Amino acid sequence: MLDAAENIYGNWFFNTAQAGAEGFYSFLARLNSLEEARSLVDAGIPVIASVTYGPGELKGSPIEKTRGHLLVIKGFDAGGDVITNDPAAPGPSGVERVYDRQQFSSAWLKNKFGTCYIVARRLNSLLAVKAPFTDFFFSPPKAAGERRKLIESQLVENERVELLELSGSWAKVKALEQASLKADNKTLTPYQGWLPADTLAFSLPLAPAMVVRAKTAGGVSAGVKLRPLRGATPGTVTALFGGRNAVIKLKDLNPLPVKLAPAVLRRKLLDAARLFLGDKYYWGGRSAWGVDCSGLVSLAYRVWGIDVPRNAHDQFHAARRIRKAGLKPADLLFTTDSKKPDYIGHVMLYAGGGRLIEATQDSGDVREVTFTKKFGVSFAALKDGAPVKGRRLFFGRLLK
Structure with a gap:
């Protein structure tokens, strides 16, 4: 796109406007690493990088030097070198060029601070x-x-989403990190719903490198x-989010x-669930500011690197059925809905020693109690699939 007033083709805003037309x-961005570029390329979005280099600084380039040149990053080879389409090539057969990773990094990330265009049909x-959190609605x-x-x-x-629809101030999205079962009770698919x-x-x-293990850290x-x-x-x-920075201690x-080790992981899962003891029950909650039964399980597992389906019914179908005699700490207990005998309406974590941890409407909070207090019968008397207070009780395991 020619900027006639300056007689140049390098006007960033004109170029993005033309792409929009x-x-x-289209927008201008600055990336921090080749791995960030790879994440976009892997998502099907090529990166148009601005490079500067002198003689011999980018071997294999069709031009010896440049103060500013655009080329398209379209992939990486097995050794991590950068596969590009370089429009400076003298003919179509020479457009694809593979540049040394270190030399390309200098030309782009060092000399031009990672400046690039992002241009795509869909973002x-x-x-x-x-x-910090947002409620997610059926409608x-x-x-x-x-x-x-x-x-x-x-x-x-x-938490990542995919936009499906906009309606006024609401967005319908797929919650890409929360799975739900289809009607076949076998196929997991991202939850769909509405949020502001x-x-x-x-x-x-970008693939995450850490997860917050404290109940809250830096807000x-x-x-x-x-x-x-x-x-x-x-x-x-320092963590960078969509409108703010947060300083978080490494211990969190x-x-x-x-x-x-498996036994250590089970203890850690229960420790994570106990962070919420005494908190009020929050229907649909899955954050530090409130949890429901399956939200408690979801977060307890997530802070230790394990993503599980979102609701109790889906967690039940994802779990392996086990016998009561095989229960270990952090295994799950499921009860059917009193009005829907074929539907799992509640999930709890087995805490060992005949105790359980749950977020429950019975008491309106997150609590750790004995089986006797919860069910009115001792742990020893319970049987897999047997009716308890009008519901059936099952035992399941999500861990290997």
Whole structure:
């Protein structure tokens, strides 16, 4: 796109406007690493990089040197070198060029600070929650009184979504990190629902490196996944979200993937659930500010690197059925809905020693109690699938 006033083709704003006129989403960005570029390329979005280099600084280039040149990053070879389309090539057969990773990094990241265009037909999957948490609804509530009836779940900060539809101030999305079963009770698919559109922000599809293990840390909920930057003070990191920064202590984070011995992992899962003891029960809750029964299980597992289906019925079908005699700490207990005998309406964590941890409407909070207090009969008297207080009780395991 020629900027006639300056007689140049390098006007960033003119170029993005022209791309928009052709039906593309387009914006200027600065990336910090080749891995960030890879994340976009893997998502099907090529990166148009601006490079500067001198003689011999980018071997294999069709031009010896340049103060500013654009080329398209379209992939990486097995050795990590950068596969590009370089428009400076003298003919079509020479357009594809593979550049040395270190030399390309210098030409782009060092000399031009990672400046690039992002141009794509769709950016719907490059979104994440920017609020500390947001409620997630079956359909947009029209009044405050409808919220409990319509709420499905909560999404926490940095949780990825794919935009499906906009309606006024509401966005219909797929919650990419919360799975739900289809009607066949076999196939997991992302939850679909509605949330306020202003809780979303553009986010690169980068693999997270850490997850918050504390109930809250720097105002961030347990279960938030992130890629941290080095903190300004020792023992901390800085997390960048869609509108703010958060300083988080390293002791409040788990590195991903989590690698622990099975017995240790089970203890850690229960420790995570106990962070919520005494909190009020929150229908649909799945954040530090409130949980329901399956939300408690979801977060307890998530902070230790394990994502599980969102609701109790789906967790039941994802779990392996086990006998009571085989129960171990952090295994799950399921009860059917009193009005729907074939539907799992409640899930609890087995705490060992005939005790359980649950977020329950019975007491309106998160509690750790004995089987006797919960069911009116001792743990020894319970049987798999047997009726208890009008419900059937099952035992399941999500861990290997």
